[in-house]
Amino acid sequence: MILQYIQSSSNELFILIVGAGAYLLMFVLPQRFTKGQIVTMLLISSYWICFFDTTLCVNPFDYYDINDTPYFDLWDLLSFVMFGPxxxxxxxxYTSIEKNRTTYFFYISIWALIAIVSEALAWHANIYRYKNGYQMFYSLPIYLIVLSITLMYHRFFMRKNK
Known part of the structure; x- marks a missing residue:
């Protein structure tokens, strides 16, 4: 009975555990940013996730469902917030590495792989249910674009305001 409940609610458990762990890690690390910068980063991350997930989950695409149903609910919102950190x-x-011309390429590539692994874990926990031929590696260009834009945001706005 308990095992059946855990299997049927693996997505909710995943959201709670990963979300709590990610926010805990974020707040345990030594602070390098202002509260406004932290809130902005969390909003940027949640925005991109919400934007792409809701775009790719509806017609004409309808490539996957988030969580248990194709309808937006509280757990969908929590899954957007879960990846905020x-x-x-x-x-x-990024602020703690030595930077040169190749650093940007490798850093973004490594984080795109981290994003794919994160998506794979979420898929295994039934956060994402792919359909209509969607494959996980289709997300890679999206991650590369979002990470590049995020790094540009940091370089041109956050660093400028220090």
């Missing part, structure tokens, strides 16, 4: 950690670790 992704941008924070992306920028946080």
């Amino acid at each position: 992704f941008t924070y950690l992306f920028i946080y670790f």
Whole structure:
């Protein structure tokens, strides 16, 4: 009975555990950003996730469902917020590496792979249910674009306001 419940609610457990762990990690790390910058990073991350997930989940695309139903519910919102610390950690670790021309390419590539692995884990937990021929690697160009835009945002706005 308990095992059956855990299997049927794996997506909710995943959202709670990963979300709590990600936010805990974010707040345990030494602070490098202002509260306004942190809120902006969380909003940027949640916005991109919400934008692409809701765009790719509806007609004419309808490539996957999020969580248990094709309808938006509280768990969908929590899944958008769960990945909020992704941008924070992306920028946080970027500020601690030595930068040169190849650093940008490799750093974005590594984080795109981290994003694919995160999506794979979420898929295994039934957060995403692909349909209509969608494959996980189709998300890679989206991750590369979003990470590049996020890094440009950091370089041109956040760093400028220090």
